[in-house]
Amino acid sequence: MAKIYVVGLGPGAYDDMTIRAVNALNACDTIVGYSVYVDLIKDHFTGKNYLTTSMKKEVDRCRLCFEEAEKGHTTAMICSGDAGVYGMAGLMYEIGEEHPDVELEIIPGVTAALSGGAVLGAPLGHDFAVISLSDLLTAWETIEARLKAAADGDLCVAIYNPSSKKRHDYLQKACDILMTGKKPETICGLVRNIGREGEAFEVMTLGELRNTEVDMFTTVFVGNQATKVVRGHMVTPRGYRDV
């Protein structure tokens, strides 16, 4: 049976891939992905047929996978971070309804909430939400409602896509909504270029985060009321010391 692996690469470095992801890519003859992700891995997996499409061509990219698989090629669709979290796994299932003869295997990867969290310390040590500020595919009102919910529930938050050229003030707006339920003193942090050249982190308060400029290669973390700075890092305790 024809097979497609939908593979989460993790943050970008080869070492952050799982062994299962490496084995799957080694087993493939065709690897399909957004060109930026192909560039991350092509030196590690040579002799493969790489096929790329540009951003915003996600449906075409998925169809290309199924076409390749139906030609008899063992094929991988690669995603940065995890295969499912804002990744291609869902769309591959949807497009796959037209291709019931092709088997899908989803291989998870380390999403930015985890890889960035490891750089910052332990910002997501207790219950948390993952929310993207990109309104390309989601109404801004929906994003606002989710931020408000996270604030009301005192959830930690990992914020994906906090900024872009067209959305330079979205993080500021998000912080204002979060501050309807969280104090301006809430400990926050951000990680730039996770797992890539120029990786750097900063710890700050929610009030300071509101006035911080970030780019699209940044992941932002907002604490809960117990989050604190420990050894210069952002730590949300689970409460083991209080038992």
Added chain:
Amino acid sequence: MAKIYVVGLGPGAYDDMTIRAVNALNACDTIVGYSVYVDLIKDHFTGKNYLTTSMKKEVDRCRLCFEEAEKGHTTAMICSGDAGVYGMAGLMYEIGEEHPDVELEIIPGVTAALSGGAVLGAPLGHDFAVISLSDLLTAWETIEARLKAAADGDLCVAIYNPSSKKRHDYLQKACDILMTGKKPETICGLVRNIGREGEAFEVMTLGELRNTEVDMFTTVFVGNQATKVVRGHMVTPRGYRDV
């Protein structure tokens, strides 16, 4: 400088570890962890000094790491899933305040939201929350407030620790709270024994989930209003097909 790696192992199988996690464990002479996690890896990393403590001895386990590191042993603390998400990274930073001479490196891993998600399909393809139902360290009122927030924000939810001997009706209670904001028809799923022998998944509605018995080796997924069943799997679309 003495060094401790805090390593997320992923769901349990060797292949689900990242290369960075494998390299770190290979570089260590001492590996500290809860005995169940040590059993998962000890055949793959031989010639190591394994030190275990029982459950609920997390503070002791962390202190043991720092003692070993200060004796000159390169040491790893192992966690299942991710090192930070309900893992030991935060507590290691806290205990580490007494040991500023010991360096900490956190190595992230594939948490159950991602590994279970990959088995189910793509349940977390859009904004989501991760919430643990364990009230060992967290007041039940806090857990309730977070479930309510996730329901109000139409967030997908990955539920950790959905049950235990003492908490056999917690998932039922959680579903009742989620149904204050989500419809009983909301698509949900669960995965048992992720990455281990007996791995199995089921897709059902939130109403059905309420009346389903689960054990502590199960991770539960609750969809948002767009979540659907595709090819027998649970898929939360991000919306690529609607552009």
